[in-house]
Amino acid sequence: FHLNLYASIGFLTCISVHRYLGIVHPLKARGTCQGATSSAWLSVVVWVWVIAQVAPDFAFSKMDDTGTQCHDTTVHENLGIYLPYTTVVTVTGFVIPFLIIVGCYCHVVVVLCRNDTMELSLRRRSIRLVILVMVLFSICFLPYHIFRNLNLLSRGWQLQGFCTQTLKNIYVSYQVTRGLASFNSALNPLLYVMTNEDCMSRMRTIHQRASQSLRSTFKRKTSCHVDEKKIGIILCEEE
Numbered sequence: 001f002h003l004n005l006y007a008s009i010g011f012l013t014c015i016s017v018h019r020y021l022g023i024v025h026p027l028k029a030r031g032t033c034q035g036a037t038s039s040a041w042l043s044v045v046v047w048v049w050v051i052a053q054v055a056p057d058f059a060f061s062k063m064d065d066t067g068t069q070c071h072d073t074t075v076h077e078n079l080g081i082y083l084p085y086t087t088v089v090t091v092t093g094f095v096i097p098f099l100i101i102v103g104c105y106c107h108v109v110v111v112l113c114r115n116d117t118m119e120l121s122l123r124r125r126s127i128r129l130v131i132l133v134m135v136l137f138s139i140c141f142l143p144y145h146i147f148r149n150l151n152l153l154s155r156g157w158q159l160q161g162f163c164t165q166t167l168k169n170i171y172v173s174y175q176v177t178r179g180l181a182s183f184n185s186a187l188n189p190l191l192y193v194m195t196n197e198d199c200m201s202r203m204r205t206i207h208q209r210a211s212q213s214l215r216s217t218f219k220r221k222t223s224c225h226v227d228e229k230k231i232g233i234i235l236c237e238e239e
Contacts, residue, residue: 001072002054005181006093009141010046012188013097016133020104024111053089060085073152083152094145101137105130132191140184144177 060074060082074082112118112127151174154167 001178001182002057002089003050004185005141006050006053006089007046008185009094009097010050011043012137013100014042014046016101016104020108023108050093053093056085073148079152079156083149083156086149086152090145090149094141098137098141102134105134129191133188136184136187136191140180140187143173144181147174147177150174 060078073086108130109127112123112130115123118126147170150170154170157167
């Protein structure tokens with residue numbers, strides 16, 4: 001889970017930097033960011049960075065001594081060591097990429113707003129897409145990292161006898177945000193489809209054709225049903 005999570009964040013960060021260079025510094029991007037070789041090296045760097053962050057997690061035990069309780073982070077005895085580790089991972093794996101993404105996209109929005117040569121509708125659509133990407137990234141990943149660290153803290157509070165109901169609510173919220181973080185991989189493609197004018201026009205065309213086909217099929221069935229009724233009435237009258 002963590003490997004896929006931080007790999008997604010890493011590659012989304014690379015995409016934001018690539019878009020920033022392509023819009024704000026197009027000449028530099030054309031010379032340095034194009035080609036399969038640079039993309040391959042960038043992918044290797046991202047994976048090495050992600051593995052370096054996630055690998056220490058395998059050193060922490062997930063099951064208690066009795067073998068009856070399993071945790072997705074670590075057992076209670078290792079919380080004092082695991083909490084600083086997960087804090088570092090939160091900073092390096094989420095906070096820094098988040099700041100890079102926000103900085104790049106905010107600068108892109110400023111450049112697009114000042115660009116009078118671009119068509120107004122295209123400019124608005126591009127700005128809307130950039131804002132939606134930032135909002136989606138924040139909604140999917142920010143709550144997870146907040147509640148993951150809160151959940152670890154609450155487990156320490158639970159050992160000290162604090163309110164168990166509040167701690168249960170934190171745990172439930174943490175589990176919900178885990179699913180939300182995974183959901184980002186499905187929402188991102190849908191976002192680009194919904195904001196792509198070509199895709200939307202094709203979807204409208206498909207919808208219109210499907211509606212016309214359904215209407216014609218319904219009309220044929222209705223006319224056949226009416227004809228059968230007429231034939232039945234005529235036969236009854238002849239009898």
